[in-house]
Amino acid sequence: MDLSKEKKINLEIDIAGLRLKNPVMTASGTFGYGEEYSEFLDLSRLGAIVVKGLSVAPRQGNPTPRVIETPAGMLNAIGLQNIGVKAFVEEKLPFLKKFKTPVIANFFGDSIDEYVQAAEELSSAEGVHALEMNISCPNKQAGWIVFGTDPKIMEQAVTAVRKAIKLPLIVKLSPNVTNVGFMAKVAENSGADAVSLINTITGMVVDIKKRKPALANVTGGLSGPAIRPVAVRMVWEVYKAVKIPIIGMGGIMDANDALEFLIAGAKAVAVGTANFVNPTATIEIIEGLERFLKEEGLSDINEIIGSLKIGS
């Protein structure tokens, strides 16, 4: 076969003005600060690196056990352990700058003020290309209601962060709501440039002999292939509800899984739990997407995005 006649495959996509060489990124909390996986893969090949969630002050996280395996998945309650924005910028960011891959900093807070402060400090650091706002944490000023489950609180928080920063703002939606499309709409109206979903689904495992929860935190977030159909359904609902780009995630293990999300309307995907099982999962997915396009006689990943056909 004459290789020169082979179609050039385009995997490049655009998320809120941020150009990614392919639509595959890492899911926050599953890829550390990038360093942990740098000996397994070339970080320059990734569409984007989304780092472990950051808060203004460092956090110790929850007591152990923090993780338990579940059927085709895992439940975790790490408790947002992180080194804090300042240490991230000083100690971790210089390493990530060496790669030709945009860095998306995931951040969170206990209050709107903390969200704003974290966002401001991160956006002023050279080498951070976009921010992903984790709204699946409780608000200490409003009875510990989770930001992302109350439209009013979420609107206030997203609006405040939006005002404070110029960088692209991605709001990471919680699946633990009745109408995820509505919540996505609230994020869009509050100034989000993109939404990412799904965060983990709240779950619980009981140790029947000890009559105790398996996790010290009692409940945790479920991830892995077990949650994928839920995630695909939610991406599709959000796709119908908003105009801003969607980053889809939830149990993506291989390229076929990633394609389900892209077809349902996601412009990019994030790989999470799969990294634990296979440290090179992201690279295999990028290669798999390219192969799929070739097999389908397509030349651009954008032809796949939102190509879901309903009805006959």
Next chain:
Amino acid sequence: MSNKYFKADVTDNISLNKRFKLLSLSPLSTVKIPEPGQFYMLQAGDTYDPLLKRPFSIFGYEDNTLRFLYRIRGKGTSCLSNLKGGDVINVIGPLGNSYPEPHGDFIAVAGGIGIASLLHLLEKFKSKAYLFYGARNKQELVMLNEAKTFSKELFIATDDGSEGKKGLITDSLSDFLNPSRITHYALPIYACGPTPMLKELSKVVADKDIKCYVSLEEHMACGVGACLGCVVKTVSSEQEAGSSNKNESQLLTAHHSLFTYKRVCKEGPVFDIEDIVWSDGVLE
């Protein structure tokens, strides 16, 4: 890229008795040579259930063959026990730190399957160790020939007295460290076993000037330091450095942060016993 993620042929998977097996893997590519105390994440099944790889200490390495001694306990080890010669599995490793190299004689304390990581150390430093090996009963003691061959002297204890001395292995160690045999005080201790045993050990060495290294176990998802699932409470270095000039109220205010979580997979699995917070039951 590193060669720490690779495919390996199962060369054999031998039953030692009802519960214990020895798995031999032959990597299909060139891999790093492991140090005693390091571990590998092994693919246990070929479906998404079990999903995660399982951590196992290296038991032996020679002629490009990795050997793992394991006890069938849950879903992961059950799946692992079904592997047959010719099967190919994915492996991540070697991971974590290793036992610091002993200079001269040392003491090794193994509880149950904890013998796996220590025998590799003993094999490397033959006839240098006083080995204390404890288990629930006779059936739970494996590799006794190797334990005898590689050690300088072997002490055995079982909970039911079916082999060796009846009682805790840490009690046997305590007798050995009797002040009348003062020379034993200078020997470093290397230990691997269930948490209650390590906790007992921390009491045995508490008031003595003995260097003691323990290999810890925790639930693990990634094995490479990313998920932060396998952390253990360690004594905060800030507290160590500044405790002398802090007054009581300052200590009380700072109480919530008198420990630091460290990753068993990355900063461990081998820790100095003095660095671990044993007191509040977190490890139980």
